[in-house]
Amino acid sequence: MTNTVRISGSLRNRLMITLISGSAILGIILFFIVRGYATQIAQDGQDNILKASLSSILDAATIQDGLVEVDFPYASLSMLDTDLDDRVFYAIYQDGILLSGYKGLPAPSSLTGETRTFQTIKYKGTFARVANANRILVGERGRIEISVSVAQTQDDLSRTLNSISKNVAVFGAGFFILVAALSYLATSTTINPLMRLAASIKKRGPKDLSPFEKEIPSEMVPLVSSLNRLMGRLDLSLKQSEDFIAEAAHRVRTPLATVRSYADATLQRVSKSENREALRSMVRAIDEASRAASQLLDHAMITFRTDHLQKEYIDLIDLVQDLALRLSPIAEMKDVKILVNHKNPVEIHGDFILIQNAIRNLIDNALKYSPNEAIIKISVGSEPTPYLKIHDEGPGFPPDDIQNLTLRFTRGKNANGIIGSGLGLTIAKDVANAHNGRLEIFNHKKGGACAILSF
Amino acid sequence: MRYIIVLVLIFITYSLNAEEWEDQRIFSSGSTNQTLRILSSTDTSFFEPILKSYLVDNPATKIEYLVTGTASLDKIFRNTPEKYDLVISSAMDLQLKLVNDGFAIKIQDSNHPSWAKWRKSLFAFTIEPAAIVINKRAFANQKIPQSRQDLIKALRSRSKFFQNRLGTYDVRKSGLGYLFATQDARTSETYWRLMEVMGGLGTQLYCCSGDMIDDLISGKIAVAYNVLSSYAGARKKVSDEIEIILPADFPTTMMRTAMVSKLAPNVENAKNFMLHLLKTQLKPADKNNYTLPPLLLKPGQQTIILEPALMTYLDKLKRQTFIKEWERAIIQ
Numbered sequence: 001m002t003n004t005v006r007i008s009g010s011l012r013n014r015l016m017i018t019l020i021s022g023s024a025i026l027g028i029i030l031f032f033i034v035r036g037y038a039t040q041i042a043q044d045g046q047d048n049i050l051k052a053s054l055s056s057i058l059d060a061a062t063i064q065d066g067l068v069e070v071d072f073p074y075a076s077l078s079m080l081d082t083d084l085d086d087r088v089f090y091a092i093y094q095d096g097i098l099l100s101g102y103k104g105l106p107a108p109s110s111l112t113g114e115t116r117t118f119q120t121i122k123y124k125g126t127f128a129r130v131a132n133a134n135r136i137l138v139g140e141r142g143r144i145e146i147s148v149s150v151a152q153t154q155d156d157l158s159r160t161l162n163s164i165s166k167n168v169a170v171f172g173a174g175f176f177i178l179v180a181a182l183s184y185l186a187t188s189t190t191i192n193p194l195m196r197l198a199a200s201i202k203k204r205g206p207k208d209l210s211p212f213e214k215e216i217p218s219e220m221v222p223l224v225s226s227l228n229r230l231m232g233r234l235d236l237s238l239k240q241s242e243d244f245i246a247e248a249a250h251r252v253r254t255p256l257a258t259v260r261s262y263a264d265a266t267l268q269r270v271s272k273s274e275n276r277e278a279l280r281s282m283v284r285a286i287d288e289a290s291r292a293a294s295q296l297l298d299h300a301m302i303t304f305r306t307d308h309l310q311k312e313y314i315d316l317i318d319l320v321q322d323l324a325l326r327l328s329p330i331a332e333m334k335d336v337k338i339l340v341n342h343k344n345p346v347e348i349h350g351d352f353i354l355i356q357n358a359i360r361n362l363i364d365n366a367l368k369y370s371p372n373e374a375i376i377k378i379s380v381g382s383e384p385t386p387y388l389k390i391h392d393e394g395p396g397f398p399p400d401d402i403q404n405l406t407l408r409f410t411r412g413k414n415a416n417g418i419i420g421s422g423l424g425l426t427i428a429k430d431v432a433n434a435h436n437g438r439l440e441i442f443n444h445k446k447g448g449a450c451a452i453l454s455f
Numbered sequence: 456m457r458y459i460i461v462l463v464l465i466f467i468t469y470s471l472n473a474e475e476w477e478d479q480r481i482f483s484s485g486s487t488n489q490t491l492r493i494l495s496s497t498d499t500s501f502f503e504p505i506l507k508s509y510l511v512d513n514p515a516t517k518i519e520y521l522v523t524g525t526a527s528l529d530k531i532f533r534n535t536p537e538k539y540d541l542v543i544s545s546a547m548d549l550q551l552k553l554v555n556d557g558f559a560i561k562i563q564d565s566n567h568p569s570w571a572k573w574r575k576s577l578f579a580f581t582i583e584p585a586a587i588v589i590n591k592r593a594f595a596n597q598k599i600p601q602s603r604q605d606l607i608k609a610l611r612s613r614s615k616f617f618q619n620r621l622g623t624y625d626v627r628k629s630g631l632g633y634l635f636a637t638q639d640a641r642t643s644e645t646y647w648r649l650m651e652v653m654g655g656l657g658t659q660l661y662c663c664s665g666d667m668i669d670d671l672i673s674g675k676i677a678v679a680y681n682v683l684s685s686y687a688g689a690r691k692k693v694s695d696e697i698e699i700i701l702p703a704d705f706p707t708t709m710m711r712t713a714m715v716s717k718l719a720p721n722v723e724n725a726k727n728f729m730l731h732l733l734k735t736q737l738k739p740a741d742k743n744n745y746t747l748p749p750l751l752l753k754p755g756q757q758t759i760i761l762e763p764a765l766m767t768y769l770d771k772l773k774r775q776t777f778i779k780e781w782e783r784a785i786i787q
């Protein structure tokens with residue numbers, strides 16, 4: 001069979017790629033969502049502490065003797081202590097003028113009541129989170145707006161975020177690996193019925209064209225049912241061609257036999273020597289035609305049967321002796337003796353009709369190419385494997401062509417004038433191959449052709 | 456005319472040498488190429504052994520050790536941070552603020568306990584409680600006070616005797632004095648009662664522990680409050696006139712801290728010195744050789760915590776308020 005199946009990707013790969021890239025994207029999205037969420041929570045945490053610190057400072061603002069006093073508690077800054085010792089900045093403004101604390105921190109701009117804002121700024125070379133709020137004090141000399149900014153660097157926050165990011169990344173990667181493993185599993189279970197189907201088709205003998213009856217997933221029903229239909233049709237057409245061969249054999253051989261018997265009868269009656277000569281040529285032609293026809297049909301039959309071996313146990317010696325007996329009339333015409341040599345019984349497992357056919361063709365050849373009064377030696381043995389050897393005393397195979405003689409319709413140079421179609425050795429070789437055996441042809445050292453059929 | 460020139464010259468030399476050091480010493484072991492400038496509030500005698508032991512390992516280094524008060528140290532360093540390699544001070548709050556303001560570099564060290572450092576920049580290397588130091592003769596046949604309350608009682612019961620014979624830091628001038636005072640006030644109201652009593656009896660105000668101990672030994676004053684126990688302890692070895700009392704109610708305990716300037720001329724050398732200092736103070740090989748108290752916490756002992764809250768009392772408004780109240784109590 002030629003391998004012209006055109007491949008476009010693989011179902012398994014496609015499925016895997018889709019699932020795995022999907023899970024990778026999901027993992028990445030998950031990472032960003034969780035990290036974003038964690039960032040927000042961490043930032044909220046810092047903002048809350050800043051807010052508390054801010055409130056405690058603002059609450060401490062009072063007016064004493066007309067002067068603003070902000071006696072804020074120790075805890076105001078103490079609560080801003082972090083593991084990584086973040087830097088802390090603050091500023092207290094009175095009506096927008098720095099009262100005490102650090103210069104350059106953003107002051108709340110609005111004068112509209114009490115507001116609170118958070119922002120991240122760059123201050124003294126690092127990033128800091130600033131909280132602002134203000135408060136109105138009412139003194140004897142009118143309203144005073146006190147505003148306070150508290151800022152904290154984000155070392156601790158970024159460390160927290162980094163460790164969260166790391167954990168989330170590990171989590172995301174774990175998720176990805178898990179999903180990838182699951183997709184591999186899922187792909188395998190999905191693909192498996194298909195593989196099983198393919199394997200069971202491969203495992204089937206060439207003769208087995210029965211429909212598949214194992215349970216299959218519903219998606220595969222169209223495929224398997226059309227496969228079953230196809231095999232049904234194939235089975236039918238094979239049966240038809242088998243019938244056709246039998247039919248053809250019958251139809252060709254019978255009329256040829258009839259024609260020949262007429263020709264024979266006519267030969268008896270005709271006395272004119274040139275007419276007799278013509279008739280003899282006719283009989284020869286008919287013989288040749290019928291032999292070619294029967295060998296063609298044999299070959300066709302063998303080609304068909306090699307796919308449908310009907311094996312049984314065969315006694316090789318019996319088979320050979322039977323054949324020798326049947327061919328003895330032809331042998332006697334040439335005064336050729338067929339000697340069958342054997343020691344122990346040899347039994348093989350094979351298709352009787354095919355093996356008989358092959359051996360008959362080989363003995364036939366030996367008879368055809370032997371001179372008169374020759375001896376054909378056939379030996380049957382079982383060492384190392386069952387074999388059959390035919391050795392004649394003819395001219396031997398033409399050495400130049402010996403490799404090609406087993407090809408279809410190939411005849412040697414020595415075949416001139418000898419009836420034949422070039423199929424005999426082909427049949428013998430095909431049969432040997434169908435039984436995992438070999439056909440060897442060579443010329444014997446002491447002359448004569450040698451053919452060994454081994455199983 | 457000549458007179459004016461001389462005046463100008465005097466003025467110029469004075470301003471060139473604008474910083475008046477309490478002490479200025481140079482340590483070197485001969486061939487030198489690098490000068491490590493250490494700005495410190497610690498008396499040279501306390502630091503000498505460590506400086507010398509450093510020079511043994513680093514003979515190529517010359518150390519210039521400059522001593523001044525904690526408050527002026529802060530001012531000098533803020534003005535010219537590029538001139539000094541290391542800053543050592545007992546005023547934890549001022550030191551912490553310097554670091555918070557970005558004056559120090561980070562130093563990687565793995566061994567130093569986390570409670571004794573801040574931002575890997577400020578390193579504590581001693582533990583020194585503030586003490587009540589008394590002249591023994593003034594308390595002959597008297598019960599020796601063990602706490603602030605005891606002291607208040609003792610002062611009240613012999614107010615005539617103690618009149619003008621009390622001493623404490625002038626918190627307006629001394630950074631360490633201010634730190635002790637604010638931490639005391641933060642911890643207990645007893646502080647204000649004591650200050651009022653002391654103020655009522657007339658109290659001498661000092662810039663430094665050393666002067667207070669001098670006057671105690673000479674008998675000029677009988678009681679000094681919030682004296683550095685380490686200084687007093689060193690003097691006690693020489694003179695047996697004084698007795699050191701760590702107040703039983705709550706001892707305010709300070710840690711001396713050091714940092715390397717971000718603009719230090721010899722950063723690597725300064726870092727090395729810092730590591731040497733920390734190693735020595737954490738595991739003093741021979742306690743007798745070193746006059747500085749080691750960084751060892753006794754069980755149950757607590758120090759002022761290195762945290763941003765130390766900046767609270769450095770706030771201008773808070774300081775004004777505190778000083779006002781303090782003056783009201785002590786200067787009557």
Ligand SMILES: Nc1ncnc2c1ncn2[C@@H]1O[C@H](COP(=O)(O)OP(=O)(O)O)[C@@H](O)[C@H]1O
Nearest residue numbers: 365369396411412415420421422423424425449
């Ligand atoms: N026994 C033999 N001795 C000599 N030549 C042989 C023998 N058998 C086969 N050959 C050669 O091999 C050729 C092919 O043989 P085969 O396939 O049986 O066809 P054919 O019908 O011509 O005998 C023959 O034409 C002949 O040249």
